[in-house]
Amino acid sequence: MEMSQYLEVFIEESKEHLQSCNEHLLELEKNPGNLTIVNEIFRSAHTLKGMSATMGYEDLAKLTHQMENVLDGIRQSKIPVTPALLDVVFLAVDDLEAMVESISEGGDGKRDVTEAVRKLTLIEKGESPDEAAAKEEIASAAVAEVxxxxxxxxxxxxxxxxxxxxxxxxxxxxxxxxxxxxxxxxxxxxxxxxxxxxxxxxxxxxxxxxxxxxxxxxxxxxxxxxxxxxxxxxxxxxxxxxxxxxxxxxxxxxxxxxxxxQEPKQPANNDIREKVQTLDAPASEIEEQSDNKETNRVKQGNSANKTIRVNIERLDILMNLFEELVIDRGRLEQISRELDNPALNETVERMSRISGDLQNIILNMRMVPVETVFNRFPRMVRQLAKDLNKKIDLEIIGAETELDRTVIDEIGDPLVHLLRNALDHGVETPDIRKANGKAETGTIRLKAFHSGNHVFIEIEDNGAGISRDKVLNKAIKNGIINDNAASALTDKQVYELIFASGFSTADKISDISGRGVGLDVVKNTIESLGGSVTIDSELGKGSIFSIQLPLTLSIISVMLVEIQEEKYAVPLSSIIETAIVRIDEILNAHNQKVIDFRGKVVPLLFLKDLFEVPSVKENDAFYSVVIVRKGDKMAGLVVDSFIGQQEVVLKSLGNYLSGAFAISGATILGDGEVALIVDCNALIK
Missing domain, CATH: 3.30.70.1110 (Histidine kinase CheA-like, P2 response regulator-binding domain)
Structure with a gap:
């Protein structure tokens, strides 16, 4: 039988089963007596074993078979669930994930699973992992005499x-x-x-x-x-x-x-090896019942909601083709306006509506729940809490919130870093929390939700919070700000200082993180996605890191503006409003032209000077200004005129022009002209 055609399905389903194992093992740790959870883990392991054996991945099948034996012992109340047992099973799942990852990258999926199998076999025989470790220590000392x-x-x-x-x-x-x-x-x-x-x-x-x-x-x-x-x-x-x-x-x-x-010592566990290799043993009655339930569940699911797996590359190709269609749609709309033919206008208007609906469908097809990123965090938090001798509950809210796949691919690492910071330097150790009148177990809340055309992700902890004085002292010491500027900063502006490159308030270097170490990378990554990150904190109460991200990166709404003979696009997500400002309303402060915008002093940035646009004409009577924001900071972009709102396709400038100041990409307009897209985050410092 030709297996290559099933490889993609095998990899996807294996990852789903392993994720299910991870989630249910974490549940089992909280509810060790719940056999329903054990049955779910057993079902995933049993299915994975069968698939692996069929595909010819022996190491995968061997390890899942032994894991299955231990789970069956738990189901039959022969083996108690202990933290030490769960540690061994988690390590086995790590090995399985590594093998599946190897297969997905074109490898053979082979891995030395002898140690994991040996530990699981000891558990199956009734020896606790702790007893097994003690025996290993005795054996290690004994071999000194061979x-x-x-x-x-x-x-x-x-x-x-x-x-x-x-x-x-x-x-x-x-x-x-x-x-x-x-x-x-x-x-x-x-x-x-x-x-x-x-x-x-x-x-x-x-x-x-x-x-x-x-x-x-x-x-x-x-x-x-x-x-x-x-x-x-x-x-x-x-x-x-x-x-x-x-x-x-x-x-x-x-x-x-x-x-x-002396001749090399022969291993004395042939009986274990033979037992592990017996993969074709008949399934127990309990297994058959589980399989029947699984079959019924699948049948019920199929009758309610039919799905099909589509390679993400095909969706990328579809999106690229549609982007070309959006460009041609803009061209047709412009021609229609110029000719003013009723029949043509009606046809173009209908085509615009249909292509708009098609655009929504394609964008929705590319949407992925943030759950795919969040799923890896419970295991990570569990292990880090153990390493740090802390008690931590991770609460995940809004995992069903959807984001474009391109954003999902990039957001994982920044979230990992923020979580590790919260674990290491946010939440205190149990003794310190107890001394401060807090519960010994700290809480980290990971929350995602939609708001307008954005998704917000918040990482909140009820730990020690951020010390304003500590941050300011370190910032002054590092030369980031001076004493005079420091005293004028608001709390939020002080917290933002930890995003400076190499900044850390940690008293000692930690292997896991340092509050601020690497946060400049987090900030840069999020801003490169067109998003922003803000911090709110209360000393002794905890901190909240809030990340704002666009729903998609490929097709965006912009305000088209004109500067001399050139056209630029400003993303609507950054715009507060547009305004016409008379020359006599402009003020000067610290050698900077500013305006009074609703009681706030807003600096003016003249784009023709920043982008070195050749000057052809001047308007001395008034300025057209686009008020934009980045977090709680604002600026006024001075342009020559407003053209109007439009949906455009964001295209990369390529490696050669990637360093262009304050330009995030380009788009092709309906008349064939290229308009550069302004990166407002880079303009506001």
């Missing part, structure tokens, strides 16, 4: 003993390559490179010269001195492709005194 594979001369023994005195552990690491491995010498070099990142290699058997000449079968041994644990050493070497086995044995002082050669 006979050595290498022999050592006096010099080598002295080196090993001196390294032990300085806190290093000596290991003999047995490495086995695949039988069909090509370029064995290259693999040996990669093994040495991986080992030397963790310590120092002092001996090899066979010697290095023979290894370089590939004068060995598939196995060799290295002696390594390192401060790392044996499991980390084995994992690092197993990451080298073509390595099928890595076993690190600790060397004892007694063994060094009477060195002996």
């Amino acid at each position: 006979p050595l594979k290498n022999t050592y001369d006096e010099f080598e023994i002295t080196v090993i003993q001196q390294s032990m005195e300085h806190g290093f552990y000596p290991y003999e690491v047995g490495v086995t390559l695949r039988e069909d491995c090509l370029l064995k010498a290259a693999r040996v070099y990669m093994v040495f490179e991986a080992a030397e990142k963790l310590g120092e290699v002092i001996k090899a058997n066979p010697p290095v010269e023979q290894l370089e000449e590939e004068q060995f079968d598939t196995s060799f041994t290295i002696t390594l001195v390192s401060k790392e644990d044996r499991s980390l050493i084995e994992k690092a070497i197993m990451n080298v492709s073509e390595v099928v086995k890595a076993e690190a044995l600790k060397i004892s002082s007694d063994a060094l005194r009477t060195p002996k050669e």
